[in-house]
Amino acid sequence: MSEDERPKRRRIRSPSPAKQDDDDDENYVPYIPIAKRREEKLAKLQMWGVRSGKDRPKKPEEEAAEREDAVKEEELLREKSRKERTLLLEAQQVHMKKAVEDSKKTADQKAEEADAEILEAIKSRRKLASDLELAQGIRYSDPLESSWRPPQFVRDRSDEKNQAIREKYHILVDGDDVPPPIESFRDMKIPEPIVQFLRANKINSPTPIQLQGIPAAFSGRDIIGIAFTGSGKTLTFCIPLIMLALEEEAKMPFVQGEGPVGIILCPSRELASQTFDNIVTWCSALAQSGKYPQLNCVLCIGGISMNEQSRALNKGLHIVVATPGRLIDMLEKKRFTFNNCKYLCMDEADRMIDLGFEDDVRNIMSFFKRQRQTLLFSATMPKKIQDFARESLIKPILVNVGRAGAANLDVLQVVEYVKQEAKMVYLLECLQKTPPPVIIFSENKNEVDDIQEYLLLKGIEAVAIHGSKTQEERQYAIKSFKSGAKDVMVASGVASKGLDFNDIQHVIIFSMPKEIEDYVHQIGRTGRSGKTGIATTFVNMNTPEQTLLDLKYLLMEAGQKVPPFLTSIDDPRQAQGLSVQGCPVCGGLGHGISNCPKLEETQRRTMAAHRTTDTGGY
Known part of the structure; x- marks a missing residue:
């Protein structure tokens, strides 16, 4: 293609700058932000709505809706105002209100409220009941039925006469339909043998504890029994169990695999062995008469071979006396069952529940398959344990002979200030006060061994017992001491709970225990069954002042001589204008729950257990 034939390009000229500026001025539209445009549009719509409906009257529905909207708007404003108030302001107002209320209360009222808060904080997790009952919500409303009836003349006796008998023996009772007291074993219908x-x-x-406690137990009632040491509590709960076992055996003789009818739980092996020996003796007295069948009893405690009990286990089983650990082992191995067990007694019940046995007791409860009669006995049962027991038992009867935690009035208490380095020498002088046998208590196991060694060197026949001894050593010590082969027994707290020794005239407390409950149990090894005895206690600067104050009030309550160094100790509560009341946790009169040594020790053990768990046992 030639150059002439090619299409020629046309040049388009751009408008001149001056002309372009003129066009932009004519077509220019100013920029309006989108928010402002929306506001203008909304205003136009509102104007249109007003114009379109300004002459139209409102309907009732619209007026109601407007009123409802106004109410809602007012509520929102109030809610907004409430939320805007600071938590600090509210806290200040609550504090001011509480301060005004507290200013109107007395010191005693404030102390009672503080104690109530602490009690609520340490309240047990749940009551004593089997897992089946808790899971299915089973609640028993009536006590077990009993075939026992008191004699006619006792039933005909008026309530005033019954109350006069209780006052005569200083018995306090609490509960519904309390059975009458009976002053004779024969009138209780106890077998003649x-x-x-x-x-x-x-x-x-x-x-006193027997004449009210035995009829209540015969009636099938749950019991909380409180009486001073050596008052016959063991007979009170053992005789009803023996009678119940006789009744069940008479209905249908027991064969292998059946039973037991009842169980007695004890906190220590020694106490369990002593209770077992008593029951065997009474059952043998019945069988030897020829009128009653032989009852089979089993002792379940650690440290002994259960092969010794195999003869009784191979027959029908009527009664079991046990410590918690070995009993759980036997139940888990199904050596016997609680399918027909309907009698449960806990001796030294406050110690059973407090000193690490609570979980074991709950575990034992889970093996029960039916309703049972429950009896709790102790010389020291503080208010905390009493309240807990009332929740766990069925219409319980409280039988109280004297104040819970009070000392035995048949014991002469002598408190002497002895320096620590002079204790051993003075101990020999104290042993000259009375003829043997004598018990010496110390809280320290090593000290127990040291005292025994010192006495042996001085030519005194002495044995020792504490928790680190083997079961054979403990049994030998108790047997030789009871038989009179040994004159002195040196013991830790393990021998202070419920053990009964014949004709103990003198108890020496070498080191004063921190908890006044332990002191009451220790001095209670003498002055038993109506006899009198002496308790000599060594104290010095190492004894906490709070413990000395508890001891001072205990001596005053029992009408004993208070030495001058105890009299000089002032009670800080009196300086604050507070009244002197017993601690609801341990029963001590010299302190409140806020500074209770027993509660502090329990918390210390709990914290130690948590630390052991958190560190994997190391």
Whole structure:
């Protein structure tokens, strides 16, 4: 293609700058922000709505809706105002209100409220009941039925007469439909062989705890029994169990695999062995008469071979006396069951629940398959344990002979200030006060061994018992001491709970325990069954002042001589205008719950257990 034939390009000229500026001025539209445009549009719509409906009257529905909107708007404003108030302001107002209320209360009222808060904080997790009952919500409203009835003349006795008998023996009772007290074993309908056996052992009439406690137990009632040491509590809960076992055996003789009818739990092996020996003796007295069948009893405690009990286990089983650990082992191995067990007694119940046995007791409860009669006995049962027991038992009867935690009035208490380095020498002088046998208590296991060694060097026949001894050593010590082969027994707290030794005239407390409960149990090894005894206690600067104050009030309550160094100790509560009341946790009169040594020790053990768990046991 030639150059002439090619299409020629046309040049388009751009408008001149001056002309372009003129066009932009004519077509220019100013920029309006989108928010402002929306506001203008909304204003136009509102104007249109007003114009379109300004002459139209409102309907009732619209007026109601407007009123409802106004109410809602007012509520929102109030809610907004409430939320805008600071938490600090509210806290200040609550504090001011509480301060005004507190200013109107007395010191005693404030102390009671503080104690109530602490009690609520340490309240047990749940009551004593089997897992089946807790899971299915089973609640028993009525006590177990019993076939026992008191004699007609006792039933005909008026309530005023019954109350006069209780006042005569200083018995306090609490509960609904309390059975009448009975002042004779025969009138209680106890079998004649047992009555004759008791008479042969110079037990002619029931003690105060027995004359009210045994009829209540015979009636099938749950019992909280409180009485000073040596008052006959063991007979009170053992005789009803023996009678119940006799009744069940008479209905249908027991064969292998059946039973037991009842269980008695004890906190220590020594106490369990002693209770077992008593029950076997009473059952043998019944069987030897030829009128009653032989009852089979089993002792379940650690440190002994259960092969020794195999003879009884191979027959029908009526009664079991046990410590918690070995009993759980036997139940888990199914050596026997609680399918037909309907009697449970805990001796030294406050120690059972407090000193690390609570979980074991709950575990034991889970093996019960039916309703049971529950009895709790102790010389020291603080308010905390009493309240807990009331929640766990069914219409319980509280039988109280004297104040819970009070000392035995048949014991002469002598408190002497002895320097630590002079204790051993002065101990020999104290042993000259009375003839043997004598018990010496110390809280320290090493000290127990040191005292025994010192006495042996001085030519005194002495044995020692504490928790680190083997079961054979502990049994030998108790057997030789009871038989009179040994004159002195040196013991830790393990021998202070419930053990009964014949004719102990003197107890020496080498080191004063921190908890006043332990002191009450220790001095209670003498002055038993109506006899008198002496308790000599060594104290010095190492004894906490709070413990000395508890001791001072205990001596005053029992009408004992208070030495000058105890009299000089002032109670800080009196300086604050507070009244002197017993601690609800341990029963001590010299302190409140806020500074209770027993509660502090329990918390210390709990914290130690948590630390052991957190560190994997190291």
